[in-house]
Amino acid sequence: MALHYHSSPILLLQLFFYFSVSFAAPRSNETAGGVRIWPLPVSVTHGGHHRFYVAKDFHLITEGSNFSDASRILEDGFSRLLDLVRVAHVVDANLSRFASSSLLHGIHIVVSSPSDELQYGVDESYRLSVPGPAPGKPAYAYLKARTVYGALHGLQTFSQLCSFNFESRVIEVRMVPWNIIDQPRFSYRGLLIDTSRHYQPLPVIKKVIDSMAYAKLNVLHWHIVDTQSFPLEIPSFPNLWFGAYSKQERYTIADATEIVRYAQRRGVSVLAEVDVPGHALSWGVGYPALWPSKDCQQPLDVSNEFTFRVINGILSDFSKIFKYRFVHLGGDEVNTTCWTVTPHIRNWLRKKGMKESDAYKYFVLRAQKIALSHGYELVNWEETFNDFGSELSRKTVVHNWLGTGVAQKVVAAGLRCIVSNQDSWYLDHIDTSWEQFYTNEPLQNIKDPRQQKLVIGGEVCMWGEVVDASNIEQTIWPRAAAAAERLWTPYDNLAKDPSQVFARLAHFRCLLNQRGIDAAPVSGLGRSAPWGPGSCFVQ
Ligand SMILES: *[C@@H]1O[C@H](CO)[C@@H](O)[C@H](O)[C@H]1NC(C)=O
Ligand SMILES: *[C@@H]1O[C@H](CO)[C@@H](O)[C@H](O)[C@H]1NC(C)=O
Ligand SMILES: *[C@@H]1O[C@H](CO)[C@@H](O)[C@H](O)[C@H]1NC(C)=O
Ligand SMILES: *[C@@H]1O[C@H](CO)[C@@H](O)[C@H](O)[C@H]1NC(C)=O
Secondary structure, three states: OOEEEOOOOOOOHHHHHOOOOOOOOOOOOOOOOOOOOOOOOEEEEEOOOOOOOEEEEEEEOOOEEEOOOOOOOOHHHHHHHHHHOOOOOOOOOOOHOOHHHHHHEEEEEEEOOOOOOOOOOOOOOOEEOOOOOOOOEEEEEEEEEOHHHHHHHHHHHHHHHEEEEEOEEEEEOOOOEEEEOOOOOOEEEEEEEEOOOOOOOOHHHHHHHHHHHOOHHHHHHEEOOOOOOOOOOOOOOOOOHHHHOOOOOOOOOHHHHHHHHHHOOOOOOOEEEEOOOOOOOOOOHHHHOOOOHHHHHHHOOOOOHHHHHHHHHHHHHHHOOOOEEEEEEOOOOOOOHHHHHHHHHHHHHHHHHHHHHHHHHHHHHHHHHHHHOOOEEEEHHHHHHHHHHHOOOOOEEEEEOOOHHHHHHHHHHOEEEEEEOOHHEEOOOOOHHHHHHHHHOOOOOOHHHHHHHHHHEEEEOOOOOOOOOHHHHHHOOHHHHHHHHHHHHHHHHHOEEOOOOOHHHHHHHHHHHHHHHOOOOOOOOOOOOOOOOOOHHOO
């Protein structure tokens, strides 16, 4: 039996019978025993009765690839896949007792592009198939992708087809044959972390990156510094990290390089942010001249040329580490009172004939020019667009956060947009439900296909005021996964009623737990404890 669906995963319930219903009463109309892939692919077909057991020497074949894997990105991705599917249970069956024809011997991966450059817009598509039983011929899964990053997504999907069989005590792939065609709906699928409000140790950031890859998120937006602390080493201005909370709570350049490298090997780009001119008080701990005065410490002193030399130094250092096409220049929540009340700045404004709002614009546009001179395209928070959108560089991507309806205006003005409206996609809003995360539609009220293309994606934001290493994972997951499906899966495959995907999301949450990620129960609000005794799959 082969089933094919595009727009209606719900059909599966009527058409499909399940095998091991170890689930207690799934709250959903998607089958508990059927397709459990999260996020849902573009198209999936699968069989019914037949299964393969994963062979003990399950191995990788790359014959026919144009990709040499010189940096071992694919090979490492493959061995992580094996670790992930083997971590759940001890395989204590003697696999030599099974007929060779019942075993899946490996996966054959063909990548057509020789390049392993990870950049905005990289092709992330893949096709994955697992054959049906064909006696006499050793069976292999087959994965085809344009780039190694598409292949990594395909491996993630394959890992979700694997499960442990408690009778045979082996890992199996049920319901063969599988044919999956997949690619993301948006090229920018982000998660923000904030290492200024609380320092996050390197291993925590790496674990967050691992978990992003499981949900096919592909941009780590690193809000590195803010008012409260400046943890990153900046060689051009070595006193800046005097603004760290403590000597221990800092990142060296080598640390930052390692984060970028680690992320890239998992198909995740790093978008670095330096938020100017507000949100920058900590800069002045090392260089007090950046403050308007000792008593009034932000925004950065707009009248001082030194301020722009420091920004230039930071972006020059960034350009050696952060190779993503974009840098984020912030520009939000600028309170210009300190410029008005500080005599030398007030005089400067008068001499230039500027109001405070002009000075804000002057600052943002000058920072943009500096970033452009280092080869970056730009991201700025939406206030810059709301206040002087027509004067922003055309290379600006406007990052929405205040509310809904902004993307519509941004793309009508011909600029690109990232959607993060705080009412739905702020993870620090603990009482925003996963259903709100799931149903937030980036293209809402945008009908013109040319304008739709300008919405490059969306991002969920894990602001750091009340998260540190102890609770960041359960605040991010599973709600970020709900947004991840919105950003990955074709619109027509998304459930109109989120309750229909509860069981599949709960399954993904339990999978995260099994993989060592502290994802919270689905049915509570952000990072809530389980409500009582019960199966992981219904909580
Ligand atoms: C599932 O679908 C059936 C009919 O389509 C409906 O009667 C039932 O209420 C649905 N159950 C849930 C939990 O949504
Ligand atoms: C596994 O099974 C094979 C074939 O039946 C047998 O030769 C071998 O000794 C067994 N190994 C173990 C560890 O039981
Ligand atoms: C490898 O590259 C060649 C030349 O560009 C191309 O013709 C061929 O189709 C590629 N192979 C695969 C498997 O994509
Ligand atoms: C703006 O900054 C001034 C000076 O630091 C402060 O007194 C005032 O409360 C701030 N206004 C807002 C709305 O935050």
